[in-house]
Amino acid sequence: MDLAGKNIVLGLTGGIACYKAAEFTRAMIKAGASVQVVMTSAAMHFITPVTMQGLSGKPVFTDQWDARIGNNMPHIDLTRDADVIVIAPCSADFISKLAHGACDDLLSTLCVARPATVPLLVAPAMNVEMWQNPATQRNLAQLLADDIQLLGPDAGEQACGEVGMGRMLEANQLLEEVIASFQPKLLKGKRLLLTAGPTFEPIDPVRGITNLSSGKMGYAVARAAYEAGAEVTLVSGPTALAAPYGVRRIGVQTAQQMHDIVMAQLAGADSRTDVFVAVAAVADWRVANASAQKLKKNADGSAPELVFEQNPDILATVAALPKPPYCVGFAAESENLLQYGEVKRIRKNVPLLVGNIGHDTFGKDDNQLVLFDADGHTSLPRAGKQQLARQLIAAIASRLT
Ligand code: C5P
Secondary structure (H helix, E strand, O other): OOOOOOEEEEEEOOOOOHHHHHHHHHHHHHOOOEEEEEEOOOHHHOOOHHHHHHHHOOOOEOOOOOOOOOOOOHHHHOOOOOOEEEEEEEOHHHHHHHHHOOOOOHHHHHHHOOOOOOOEEEEEOOOHHHHHOHHHHHHHHHHHHOOOEEOOOEEEEOOOOOEEEEEOOOHHHHHHHHHHHOOOOOOOOOEEEEEEOEOOEEEEOOEEEOOOOOOHHHHHHHHHHHHOOOEEEEEEOOOOOOOOOOOEEEEOOOHHHHHHHHHHHHHOOOOOOOEEEEOOEOOOEEEOOOOOOOOOOOOOOOOOOOOEEEOOOHHHHHHOOOOOOEEEEEEEEOOOHHHHHHHHHHHHOOOEEEEEEHHHHOOOOEEEEEEEEOOEEEEEEEEEHHHHHHHHHHHHHHHOO
């Protein structure tokens, strides 16, 4: 319930992406928010107030002169206990109105009349030519200068058949952005590199050795870092998870590939990485005699002989660099966490190590963590992985100099 107790004013303007606003409303309600919908007359060409009322559970406001509000001032009263205003979809026309402070309908007036403390987020949705038009770009620059936050847009196929920038984000991405807007920007301006998920070490072209890591904890840390304002690159082994919105994901299969990508990221031309978090459950060994062809059963019933060799330790390699980023390791133990955690932190030579009981957490949505640093250890009690990831990001941010 990431939006529990939040009052959100959702404005809809004219655009085919209004259909996504229905799903977005449901998603915010499911996340615990209370949603007050306001629609422009153009929006009502695309979706009805009946649908939006049904989904939000509240009467929809469309008219500046709506007398249902006691003082007949919906442009004031609707935002006075709002935590955020989100315009999704936000048309080129409405962006122009916001840039100029127009007040010619309820939604535009309400935006101008919002208290300075209420953030305004807008999710542009328009044809690619409209997006690229210099007038639109000028207006967008003005919005950014006025501290109005843009959510997307994305590039891709458009309803008109053309392809390019201007697609509104999907409902789940908008939800992630709204949730992110409430998180403190503890890592603003920082770059964070992470590993997550299992690795897969081939035996032959169709078989391999892997482990039960789902990637959920690493992905939660990546998302929490993005929410905190960091630029995040996630190097991920094979998982079934979607990349968190705003996070750059590079997919890999083997430990060696994960190592090579991580080192390339750290060595790149504009490679300032502030924090490296190794969450991946990296296979300790790979099969040295992996077969190029699928192994066949032997007629005599004997099993194939696999020869193992050790994989590079990515975390230890990064920590041993002449100027390492702030390194955070994870330890999945099956027992004696307090004892093994501290030993592992020193062996890996990292300032912060996060311990958990591996078989207790793999694949699950919750976890409990112990943070080990030079001063001792701190326990983060059982909670959802996203919540723990936010606590971990706060702990990392507080340790950066
Ligand atoms: O040595 P162990 O595998 O228990 O250490 C776990 C920590 O080291 C995790 O942070 C994991 O991501 C990292 N690791 C790594 N490369 C390896 C093995 C582990 O980065 N080859």
